[in-house]
Structures are given as structure tokens and as C-alpha cells.
Amino acid sequence: MSNRFVKFENVGMRYGMGAEILQDISFVLEPGSFHFLTGASGAGKSSLLKLLYLAHRPSRGIVSMFGDDVTTAHRTALPRLRRRIGVVFQEYRLLDHLSAIENVAMPLRLAGGGDDHKIREHVEELLMWVGLKDRMHAKPPTLSGGEKQRVAIARAVIAKPDLLLADEPTGNVDPQMARRLMHLFAELNKLGTTTVVATHDLELVHEMGGPVMHLQDGQLSSRHLPERARGPVSATDPSRPNLSANLSSDLSS
């Protein structure tokens, strides 16, 4: 288990030659833990996620991912680590020339996980669960913002990553769908995925509870809210997403 830890020690971050926008950030993400990341617009939530996704190097401090010090790691070592991370980007980053099904199937195909028929079945089931039954064959340019967001979420969770990073994943959906998507994250988390969800939706944060990382003035503070809603989202929606298909066990090896 120890190689699944994520640890930041006195980390700073800046863009180019600018001032540090994150300073002395220290925390540990225990394997299988669930964290919200909050903070005002511009506080640095997406920037912290960039460090976690290894898309940006810290200006100082030490970042350890899954037991490896990645602060000075050669860039050729990063793709192997990134394959263990699922990301829901704020701007989705879907492949426009592929259908929703093919976008979501991509992580499984890259991991060589399972035969074509099984992959398709699993992807279709997940897309149905996120309410996209009728939009599976659509390409991203023809999808609404909320639909794209749900495709991006399905793509991030399909391969059961060791670490899931979600940047404002419910920003474009209605409150009921937001709860359904949080339920999906909670179910994935129960299967062992360490999860960080950056959000402005404090109502949702209070409803779900648990550890909250808060950014303000470049500094990170932590608190723990009482956990209230780790079960089904509501009495009218007791279904569970099927995330247990064993298609990609080689991803985390």
C-alpha cells in the first residue's frame, strides 16, 4: 500500500518568472482517502491539481507520488505515473473526432484492458448511469456543456485509477445530477481510489462531509467536516454504478 501515498512537503509553485501562487504546501493523501479542495476563484485549486497530475513542476519542495519523488524525475518517467491518475479537467479535454463511447473507452484501450465487446458493454453501462443513454454515439462538438462534463467524468473513472482528480466536476449540471456524480465518486472511492474534488459548491461539500483542503492566499489549510452522505444519493435513486468490472487491473500494477 505504501507505494500509493501522495505526499507534498513545503511545495511552492509559480508560473514562469511570476510570484509564487502556492507557498509551503504540505499534505499527505492516504491511499483510499476522499478530499474536497475548496477556495475562492483564483486561489490556486487548478494549479494544485496540475502539480498532482504532474503537468507542472514545483518551484521548490518535494512531491512524492505513489512512493516516487517526482520533483526531479525525468519526463520520460511521468507517463507511467500519469496512467495511475484519472483527471476530470475543467475544460473537459475530450477528443472531438471520437464519439462519447470511444472517448470513455480510451483509458481501457490504452491499458490493453479486456476485449472489445466487454469494453464497450462496460462503457455503455457507465454512460447510461450518468444519463447519457441517448448521446453515446454523439461527438463532443454536438454535446452540451453538462453532457461533455459527464463524458469527461466517465472517462476519468472507467479504469478505476489509483488517484482521481476532478476540477469543478459538477459545475455544469443540475443539483440532482451533481449528487449522482458525487455518488459515483464515492463508490469509486470505496473501491480504493484516492479522490480529490475541487469545487465551489460548498453545499455539496457540507452534504458529503469528510476532509476538506482549503486554499487561501497561497496557503493550504485542512479541516474535517462530519460525514453525512456517503450512502446512496437519495431514497429515489438507490442504484449503484457498476464500477467493479475487472477490465483494467494492469493499470495499477
Ligand SMILES: Nc1ncnc2c1ncn2[C@@H]1O[C@H](COP(=O)(O)OP(=O)(O)OP(=O)(O)O)[C@@H](O)[C@H]1O
Ligand atoms: N498558465 C498560467 N500562467 C500564469 N498564471 C496563471 C496560469 N494559470 C493560472 N494562473 C494564475 O494562477 C492563479 C491561480 O489560478 P487557478 O486557476 O489555479 O485558480 P482556481 O482556484 O482553480 O480558480 P477557479 O476557481 O476560478 O478555477 C490565478 O491568479 C491565475 O490567474
